[in-house]
Amino acid sequence: xxxxxxxxxxxxxxxxxxxxxxxxxxxxxxxxxxxxxxxxxxxxxxxxxxxxxxxxxxxxxxxxxxxxxxxxxxxxxxxxxxxxxxxxxxxxxxxxxxxxxxxxxxxxxxxxxxxxxxxxxxxxxxxxxxxxxxxxxxxxxxxxxxxxxxxxxxxxxxxxxxxxxxxxxxxxxxxxxxxxxxxxxxxxxxxxxxxxxxxxxxxxxxxxxxx
Numbered sequence: 001x002x003x004x005x006x007x008x009x010x011x012x013x014x015x016x017x018x019x020x021x022x023x024x025x026x027x028x029x030x031x032x033x034x035x036x037x038x039x040x041x042x043x044x045x046x047x048x049x050x051x052x053x054x055x056x057x058x059x060x061x062x063x064x065x066x067x068x069x070x071x072x073x074x075x076x077x078x079x080x081x082x083x084x085x086x087x088x089x090x091x092x093x094x095x096x097x098x099x100x101x102x103x104x105x106x107x108x109x110x111x112x113x114x115x116x117x118x119x120x121x122x123x124x125x126x127x128x129x130x131x132x133x134x135x136x137x138x139x140x141x142x143x144x145x146x147x148x149x150x151x152x153x154x155x156x157x158x159x160x161x162x163x164x165x166x167x168x169x170x171x172x173x174x175x176x177x178x179x180x181x182x183x184x185x186x187x188x189x190x191x192x193x194x195x196x197x198x199x200x201x202x203x204x205x206x207x208x209x210x211x
Contacts, residue, residue, distance in 0.1 A: 010034050012182075013082035013101070014195040015074060015092055017066045018203050024048030026207065027070035028199035031080045034186060036195075042077050043203050044070055067094025075099055083182045088196045093169045102175035102182070106192045107158050107165040164192045 014030045024046035031040040047070055049061060057064055071092050075085065085103045087093065096103040158167045159176065161183050168175045183190070 011080050011082045013085040015087045016196050026203045028203045029074035030199050039080050042074050062091035063094035066091040071095035072098040086192050096169045102178040105167040
């Protein structure tokens with residue numbers, strides 16, 4: 001969507017991946033204006049790694065699938081230039097290597113500032129969530145399993161901007177300042193975690209409609 005002068009309106013991108021057995025992974029990318037209204041939505045056909053890929057890629061498989069194969073394709077498909085990209089899955093941060101915009105991991109409000117766990121450790125519910133497929137929630141206390149090898153490149157100390165708690169890729173530490181500039185007028189009222197529920201709902205609807 002373009003304005004009359006040919007420029008894209010100020011916009012934010014929201015990118016996530018949803019797993020559906022036995023079909024595989026569906027990526028979704030929602031572009032919103034600063035009022036939270038949708039400008040574009042794109043989703044992928046299911047992506048499912050084969051056994052050989054699982055073996056060969058090892059702990060790098062999710063960053064490759066989520067960030068490069070799925071995330072990069074969705075961002076490149078969009079006709080709207082966004083000011084930043086948000087995700088709720090740590091593996092999607094790998095898309096930062098393929099885009100010019102800052103990419104932020106949106107954390108749950110209860111996440112505490114603590115370092116990444118040592119190799120082989122199992123994180124508590126306050127650790128950085130890696131992916132929806134890794135989640136092992138209970139009705140009262142949701143918990144996330146995360147492997148330290150999988151969070152390579154993530155800045156381990158979350159930070160707050162208004163009501164939102166975020167983390168960024170360690171290789172792009174200057175993204176924090178860029179994020180602050182974009183979100184300065186929005187952080188107090190814009191809940192960056194809310195659009196991901198819209199994406200998951202839209203993917204579910206598209207999947208049911210394709211049956």
